[in-house]
Amino acid sequence: MNVLPRGVRHMPGWFTTDAQRALVEDIRAVVAAAPLYRPVMPRTEKPFSVRMTNCGALGWVSDKAGYRYQPLHPVTGEPWPPIPPALMELWRTVANYEAEPEACLVNFYEDKAKMGLHQDRDEADLKAPVVSVSLGDECLFRVGENTRGGRTTSIRLMSGDVVVLGGEGRLAFHGVDRIYPSTSALLKKGGRINLTLRRVTKP
Numbered sequence: 001m002n003v004l005p006r007g008v009r010h011m012p013g014w015f016t017t018d019a020q021r022a023l024v025e026d027i028r029a030v031v032a033a034a035p036l037y038r039p040v041m042p043r044t045e046k047p048f049s050v051r052m053t054n055c056g057a058l059g060w061v062s063d064k065a066g067y068r069y070q071p072l073h074p075v076t077g078e079p080w081p082p083i084p085p086a087l088m089e090l091w092r093t094v095a096n097y098e099a100e101p102e103a104c105l106v107n108f109y110e111d112k113a114k115m116g117l118h119q120d121r122d123e124a125d126l127k128a129p130v131v132s133v134s135l136g137d138e139c140l141f142r143v144g145e146n147t148r149g150g151r152t153t154s155i156r157l158m159s160g161d162v163v164v165l166g167g168e169g170r171l172a173f174h175g176v177d178r179i180y181p182s183t184s185a186l187l188k189k190g191g192r193i194n195l196t197l198r199r200v201t202k203p
Helices: 017-033 085-094
Strands: 008-011 051-055 059-063 066-070 103-109 115-118 130-136 138-143 153-157 162-165 174-180 192-198
Touching (some): 017 103, 017 192
């Protein structure tokens, strides 16, 4: 059995199949208002392998100027749509934090997409956890310690799973090493959706 770093919680099967389907419909509405786009790395402008969008008062973006949160979609210039109620309820249940989330990143992984080991540290209050939801195809999720190069543990995340990075694990390095195609029938054309709830500013 894999032992996760302290502060990192994995809650398998949090969302039932019906709840997953309803959440996918919610995300389709988000994407209709705030289309998926492909961000680029700062400085190098190398495109990400994932496409992304956001919902909530703020959205995380990456471009030549760097990483940041902003209230407008970088392509359309429109405000991000609100976070779906099911995700707000999830936050209230598992976050153990005094304030609501302000951002929900929506990352779409196609078959070959990956996400290198990184920390989520663009937020002002690191006491707030990061709450992550997996939908669609399974993935190999890797999580480590708070310093690069430390011990890492890999777990297979399935559709409906929730992961919380909080407390001592808030700054744990983490990433997605691979997608397992055709392991879920939730998304008609396959792929994986990852939803990441974050509080950006201090309450």
